[in-house]
Amino acid sequence: MTASEIRALFAVASRPEVVSLAGGMPNISGLPLDVVGEALRELVLTNGPVAMQYGSGQGLPELREKITDIMRLEGIEAHADDVVVTVGSQQAVDLVTRVFCDPGDVIICEAPSYVGALGVFKSYQCEIVHAEMDADGLIPEAVRQAIAATKAAGKKIKFLYTIPNFHNPAGVTLSAQRRLEILEICRTEGVLVLEDNPYGLLGFDRDPMRAMRAEESEGIIYLGSFSKTFAPGFRVGWALAPASVREKLVLAQESATLCPPQFSQMAISTYLDKADWQGQIKQFREMYRERRDAMVGALTDLMPAGCSWNVPDGGFYVWMTMPLGVNTKTMLPNAVKERVAYVPGTAFFTDGFGSGAMRLSYCYPPPDKIREGVRRLAGVVERQLDM
Numbered sequence: 509m510t511a512s513e514i515r516a517l518f519a520v521a522s523r524p525e526v527v528s529l530a531g532g533m534p535n536i537s538g539l540p541l542d543v544v545g546e547a548l549r550e551l552v553l554t555n556g557p558v559a560m561q562y563g564s565g566q567g568l569p570e571l572r573e574k575i576t577d578i579m580r581l582e583g584i585e586a587h588a589d590d591v592v593v594t595v596g597s598q599q600a601v602d603l604v605t606r607v608f609c610d611p612g613d614v615i616i617c618e619a620p621s622y623v624g625a626l627g628v629f630k631s632y633q634c635e636i637v638h639a640e641m642d643a644d645g646l647i648p649e650a651v652r653q654a655i656a657a658t659k660a661a662g663k664k665i666k667f668l669y670t671i672p673n674f675h676n677p678a679g680v681t682l683s684a685q686r687r688l689e690i691l692e693i694c695r696t697e698g699v700l701v702l703e704d705n706p707y708g709l710l711g712f713d714r715d716p717m718r719a720m721r722a723e724e725s726e727g728i729i730y731l732g733s734f735s736k737t738f739a740p741g742f743r744v745g746w747a748l749a750p751a752s753v754r755e756k757l758v759l760a761q762e763s764a765t766l767c768p769p770q771f772s773q774m775a776i777s778t779y780l781d782k783a784d785w786q787g788q789i790k791q792f793r794e795m796y797r798e799r800r801d802a803m804v805g806a807l808t809d810l811m812p813a814g815c816s817w818n819v820p821d822g823g824f825y826v827w828m829t830m831p832l833g834v835n836t837k838t839m840l841p842n843a844v845k846e847r848v849a850y851v852p853g854t855a856f857f858t859d860g861f862g863s864g865a866m867r868l869s870y871c872y873p874p875p876d877k878i879r880e881g882v883r884r885l886a887g888v889v890e891r892q893l894d895m
């Protein structure tokens with residue numbers, strides 16, 4: 509295990525004078541704290557002894573039921589028995605890897621991919637094979653080739669790990685057509701799909717897309733989270749898995765934590781009952797859209813020629829590619845000196861790629877800070893190009 513580039517950055521980026529475009533922290537300042545506070549108070553006073561007790565290894569039945577309602581927004585028809593509650597979806601990634609992988613097994617990941625999942629895969633000594641993406645997300649032909657090359661090398665592929673919606677870090681969304689194609693390839697090749705979807709309900713311009721899990725239920729494990737649609741501090745996410753896998757995940761969960769936090773689960777269940785959670789998600793979407801606009805507007809106005817970026821239609825992230833010759837990893841100390849932080853692209857690859865790109869997050873700072881951060885960053889890039 510090694511410290512991720514992001515972790516090392518956090519200490520620097522959290523200094524007040526630094527505009528951090530680095531972290532992916534959701535902005536939860538808009539949450540109705542009075543409603544949450546009232547729900548928590550009621551929970552403690554009416555049901556405290558249960559809420560503060562150990563719970564089921566699979567998770568609270570009434571919350572698992574509500575999770576199936578949430579997944580229905582993305583076309584998933586599922587039974588609460590097939591849901592396993594986890595400590596954030598991060599733990600779901602960990603449990604799935606623990607259940608399936610031996611050292612040396614291959615996991616196919618997008619290029620780039622979520623740094624936290626790459627860290628899990630490396631900790632189980634898995635080998636990561638990256639498959640290319642473009643503006644429509646993961647490229648089916650790249651998946652086909654990655655599978656063929658891995659099999660030809662005599663290695664075992666355990667699953668394809670994909671983030672179809674508002675990708676972290678690439679900001680792109682997998683098209684509906686490609687979802688079907690990739691499922692078909694994986695079905696034919698006997699490769700399990702791990703669909704990680706913490707951002708799916710945070711689209712700016714349209715209703716949520718159908719999840720890959722909505723199209724197929726056997727060869728796929730779906731991961732969800734309350735971190736971005738409610739609050740990450742409760743640390744509640746989930747996995748939806750075929751029954752045989754689900755049983756193993758529960759055993760793995762019990763050995764890891766005995767049970768996911770009962771208090772958090774009951775708190776979220778009460779919040780879902782008492783609060784207008786769908787209205788709250790709509791507010792989050794509007795807030796993040798305003799921030800996306802601030803970032804893209806500032807990039808357009810301020811970045812030097814040769815930089816390019818995508819315009820995400822949901823989620824938290826913009827992926828920016830630099831003009832030739834700019835190395836985002838070696839440039840980072842200069843950026844921090846100028847009081848702006850980003851994550852170098854190399855954090856999201858395991859094969860040394862990504863030094864010509866960076867991830868910018870617009871989720872946390874307010875719009876004026878985002879613009880100021882981009883202004884500082886543009887200056888850093890310009891000086892780099894002059895050198």
Ligand code: PMP
Nearest residue numbers: 596597598622676733735740745
């Ligand atoms: N998957 C992806 C793609 C993420 O971006 C994150 C959080 N940054 C997670 C999983 C983990 O989220 P959590 O554990 O808070 O549910």
